[in-house]
Amino acid sequence: MSVRIRRSLRQVRKSVLSLDIAEPRTPAELTRSANNVVLLSRFYYVFLAYLVGTAHYPFGDAYSGGPPTAPLWPIRLVEQVVGTAWLRHELALMAVGLLFALGAAASPRIFVLRLGAFVHLMLHVAIRNSYGSINHGVHILLLVGFALLFLPGRRSDQRHERNNVRPCLAALWMAQSVILLSYTLSGVWKIWYGRLELFTSDALTRILLDRLLAEADEIPVLLPFVAQRDWLAQSMWWMTLYIEIFALLVVFRPHLHRPIGAVLMLFHITSDLLMNISFSLNIVMVGLFLLLSPLAPDRFSLSGTVRSLPIVGIPFRIMKRRQQSQQPRHADRVWLVYDGECLMCNNYAQYLRLRETVGEFVLVDARQGGPIVDEVRRLPHDLNDGMVVKIGDRFFVGHEALHVLALLSTDRGAFNKFNRLAFSSPLISRFTYPLMKAGRWVLLKLKGVERIR
Template identity: 30%
Template sequence: MGVINPWFRKIRIFFAGPDRNFCQDALARQRQCWERACLQLRFFYGALLYLAAGRIAHWSVETARAVADPLWPVLWLRWVKDSCGIGAILILHLVGALCAVGFPQKFWARALAFLGLLEYGAFNNSFGKIGHSEHGWILAGFVLMFLPARTNGSREPEARKNRQVFLHIFWTAQASVLLTYSMAGWSKIGGALLQCVRGEPSLFSFDALSRHIAARLLETGVNSAWGPWLIAHPWVGWPALWGVVYVQAFSFWAAFRPRLRAVWALLLVLFHLASFFAMDIFFAQAILLLSVLYLPEGQDGVFPKRWERLLPVVGDLLWSWQGLRREAPVRVRSR
């Protein structure tokens, strides 16, 4: 650990940027952060129960589906009757979420909730197409499964250590979800660079968003509220597209900047809403996940004071510019 800690500290300082002092001061606010994280944990499993219970109305339709190509977590469906196996997955999903809501401090309850999530997600993607509406939930549910048990009755040093481990694991769950957005953003940039080398239209093209919306609407055969207008006005879509790419690419940075996490979650929610109005792509589950994992951290308002100075790259430049201005010598004009 003596070798790992210095490197981890350097990585944390790099990603935290202007918010590094706020991170270092977390020990003084440990109990407050821990209490809020416990509340967010209940929000997470409460939202999971809402999703699982909302699917009860479709159980008859789900159990009638024939699984042609089951993914590895539900490979066992090949050896049981489809209706029985799918029914068992749906019940496990509901019971696991219910147990986690009632006993979020118990490992077995969180493990049952994760198993139900994994099985339902694998079943839902075993029909020839992989969607990622459940991936964030599965990833966060897996990490949260390893939260330590509460030790309220123990001595304060032990309780403090327990709270710190709890906060580290909870933060890892938050960071893992934001990492998926960064992976999506940087993959868009990498793909665009490859298209530029090939001489193809890319993300850097002025009409990139218009082309993407038109291709999506033609592929699905649907219409959207903003799609036709954005196709006709590419000068609006180009900066909006790069704004989305910036938010996605630097989402992982926001995980290291506590005062920025709620801001970033709201920006990602707006991105999902805009995707629906522009291309009829709706990720209600992702919006719910962002809302329960990050938005409660903005208790005094989602946007803290001078939040723009916490923005990745942009905020670092603003802080550097402010520092240079303070260090610059004051010139006195001679009369």
């Protein structure tokens, strides 16, 4: 049964979660990502120490109105052990929480320090929610603290340090999952609660008007502007639903970590200006574990981001797979036969740079002759009709050669980026190549050079 379950999970991962768009990472890159996870945990505990030290969540404010009326299980457990007097020692509680948070920030690999900071935070959350109502403002901070409990301990041996890479990344994935799961649950709740009203053209407008009545004394800055423009309100509403529903999938798509992180931070800032709903802790957590995600690509890729989008990226992924299927196999040597007297052809051949995996790139002037030129002459193709590319035993002529070179070219430099972007599509290269051939004919006429014999 366990083997069948693992096989089913593997199939789900390959079919749903794996997109084949994330570049494979070397062991050195994974080790660096794991070290960055530890660095992010330091920032988390520094931020936690700031909250404790500046009394942003003091126990005194939580019980100043009297003893808890509906104590949660952590409070009941502590009361059974030490009684109820512990709540009066606010200064001592703050000092203990500050020591654990600073200690975890200095040595995040020490489990006892992380556990102490988490227990202190959990007691604070429990006391705040022990008066008959639930405040979700600090839950995201608590859940991330729980995920960081799974960071591995410190190992001096290099071999053990490499083995800690996977636990570090697992702790990161857990932190990202609990953050993004809260948004997915919010989207599901909107659909379940709103039902068919979600599909009306004034869904967000009616919510804003209700909020306007509730916030009559302090009208948000953006509320009047957005409420008067249904198209803007509806666009924001549908974008919010789309991002929230599919938020959890972002964990498995590194290209989306930073873009979605930036969008979620902007979402919370806009919510504050639009409805006076502030989630400042969410902004910090999203910024740490998504915007600064160690698994995100070093360079932003618009194509990778678009292909990673749920549902929207499906046609772009299909197009990418089709291009990869058309790309020739790896060869140790690629031959380009061109007209050396053509200024345009000559510059194209000189500036073109292929990927390192291609191997040797050999330029052959068709006017100089040679074994490769003799092979081309035996083809049903006139060298005056366009360039020829030989890869292995295959020949590509004319617009096919232009398309193949675009697929094999690197993305370094303005010329190669333009070449890859413009001619990686076979349709564009088919319609563009006759214009280039006409330009070559004009240049040869102006120079007074005869055709290739």
